[in-house]
Amino acid sequence: MILRRMIEHVRTQNWTAIGIDFVIVVVGVFMGIQLGNWNEARAVKAQERSYLVLLHEELIQNAERSALLLDYYTIVTEAGNRALVFLKESKDCEVACEELLIDFFHASQVWAITFEQTAFLEAIELGFPSDNVLREELLTTYNLTDSFGLINQTSPPFRETVREYIEPDAARILWSGCWEVDVAAVSERLTRGCAEQLKAVDSAGMLQEIKSDLRLKGMLRYSLSQNIVAMLNYPTTRDRTMATANLVAAEIEAVR
Secondary structure (H helix, E strand, O other), X not given: OHHHHHHHHHHOOOXXXXXXXXXXXXXXXXXXXXXXXXXXXXXXXXXXXXXXXXXXXXXXXXXXHHHHHHHHHHHHHHHHHHHHHHHHOOOOOOOOHHHHHHXXXXXXXXXXXXXXXXXXXXXXXXXXXXOHHHHHHHHHHHHHHHHHOXXXXXXXXXXXXXXXXXXXXXXXXXXXXXXXXXXXXXXXXXXXXXXOHHHHOOHHHHHHHHHHOOOXXXXXXXXXXXXXHHHHHHHHHHHHHHHHHHHHHHHHHHOO
C-alpha cells in the first residue's frame, strides 16, 4: 500500500509526501529489526535462565553427594582403623568376632559415585552463563569436583584380597544386613545390624585366615590413606559447590 502510494506521489512529483513515505518505511523497517532483536534477546535470556535453574539443581545435588561421601568414608575409615589394630596384634579374635568381621567388610567398601556435569557441559557449550565472572567460578568448581571425584573410583587391592577369606554364607549375611542401597536416591549406607546373624558362621576362623595374610596390613594402610585424602577434601568440595550454587541462585534472580 505504501509502495503504491509512493509511486503515485512520484508521478505527481509530490516530493514532500515522498519524503514522508520514505521516513515511514525506514522507521518501520528499523522498528521491525529492533523488535526482532528484542524478541531474540528475550528468548536467549529465557534459555539462559532455564539453564541456570538446572545448574543450581545440579550443584545442590553435587554438594549433597559430597556430604554423603564424607559420612560414608568416615564409617569406612573408622572400621579400617579398628581392622588395622587387629592385624597388628599378635592374638587372634576371642570375643565380638562378628563385629570385627563387619569392620573388615566395611573397610573394604568403595562407593564409586560420580558428580553430575550434564547441565554444566550443556550450558558451557551454549555460552551460558553470560556473566564471565560466574562462568569462571563454575569452571573452577566443576574442575575441583571432577578431580576429587576420581579418588575412590577404582577398587583397591585390599577390597579384593580380604574378601577372598569371607565365606559365601557370611557374605550373604553382610550384604543383606550390614549394607543398604537406596536405588531411587542413588545412595548407599553402611549399617551394623547383621552381627547377631553372623553368629551362625565361623567369624573367628575367617578372621584367623585374614590375619595370616601378611599382605593385608600394607593393603589396608593404602586404602586408609586414600580414604583420608577423600575425607579431607569432601568438605572443601561440598562448601565450594554450595557457595557456587548460591551465586547461581543470585544470577537467576538477576536474569529476567
